[in-house]
Amino acid sequence: MTDSKRTILVVNDDGFEARGLEAMVSIAKNFGNVTVVVPDRTRSGMGHAITMNEPLRLTNYKNEGGIAYWRTNGTPVDCVKLGEKVLLRDKKIDLVLSGINHGSNSSVSLIYSGTMAAAIEASFSNMPAIGISVLDYSPDADFNSAVHFGKIIVEKALTNGIPTGICLNVNIPKVSLEEIKGIKVTRQCDGVWHEELEERIDAFGRKYYWLSGYLEHKEFEPDTCEWALHNKFVSVQPVQYDLTAHKYISSFKFLEL
């Protein structure tokens, strides 16, 4: 299974102290030489943010088991750029693995996700990329199922190949390994975050707002990620980066001059 010639970049959005990072490294090291570049703090919900207005720092904070670990003040997408353009600039990156994320990236959460933005960024440069997330936001989330199915999916994807411009969004239900029923290839479920901006008062009497909320799926068809996850299947979604609403192009022709 191991191919010592493969160059693998591991990134995440939960930062260098996240347990999900160790879990992802335990998958990655089966498939090649691993370099880790991750944020120096939690950067959840960063979407496709990049750092344009301040300097990026890059620090080698650990070397362990033949793996160099680097952290940066940048975003998850910056981690991919730093891996590609700085640390591994003389190599062809064969695989980018992002995560394992603490929390779901199903439905519309995909858009807000730093984990998946990093995988999408890799796909811009034709690097095969897979983001993996578990449906458990806890720092002590159980990664057993994710590591088990992550290895299977990475191996199959490397063997069969991931087409140019595509990456994979893998979500693992919050159940024990024995309870998982299998793997489904799904489409993004339409949904919306019902959010509250709770008004609070700080120690100086000034108002502030704290974001909270929950995801509501607007549909629940059997070919969607949400259906698969609710029914204890691992969801694997091929993801692309064209946001054009193609079927509406002709209906907006009235705007042309």
Added chain:
Amino acid sequence: MTDSKRTILVVNDDGFEARGLEAMVSIAKNFGNVTVVVPDRTRSGMGHAITMNEPLRLTNYKNEGGIAYWRTNGTPVDCVKLGEKVLLRDKKIDLVLSGINHGSNSSVSLIYSGTMAAAIEASFSNMPAIGISVLDYSPDADFNSAVHFGKIIVEKALTNGIPTGICLNVNIPKVSLEEIKGIKVTRQCDGVWHEELEERIDAFGRKYYWLSGYLEHKEFEPDTCEWALHNKFVSVQPVQYDLTAHKYISSFKFLEL
């Protein structure tokens, strides 16, 4: 043209001091009652980032011409949430206008754009939304063409309606009003940012990296945004938020268990 009953939210990603904001307000006030919520500094390239790990502040920094101007430490997407869930929570928002952005949001720049992420966020909640950008990063960019065509597009879109879940990505070429040849409805051009992470040394002898680069379009078909803009047309793109690579779902069935 004015409908005093319409409720309009104006947001941006260049912050409260950007000249593009004044230009957008000059469009918006023709169509209804305007509320402005913008970042308290430049937040370009923020993609769909949201603020989950720190308190959001919201300050009323100006009231002028019947328009309340608010600024926040949050991201462009947070601006939409604060407008919808806090300032205008008792109203139905009829239109969200984002920009006018200093710089292009054509091709793959759409993914990195805070301006367009704000418009996409509005479309999650079924608020009609239009992002407008000019192909000029300069703080002193000329907004004449953008204001002229922005008014035309907003009026037509309000009259004809924007379908649920769709928003519009409007880009204005960097030429004088007289030189613009018309308006084209386009699709997102495939492209990639060729980036350098320039290595520099700070005053304390420590390395840092500064992101720079240029967009390369991978195609140049006449139905794309890049073609339209290079040929001096305004580009209007219907945008949706499903990232599924639908045509690859069946080809990944080998992953199913």
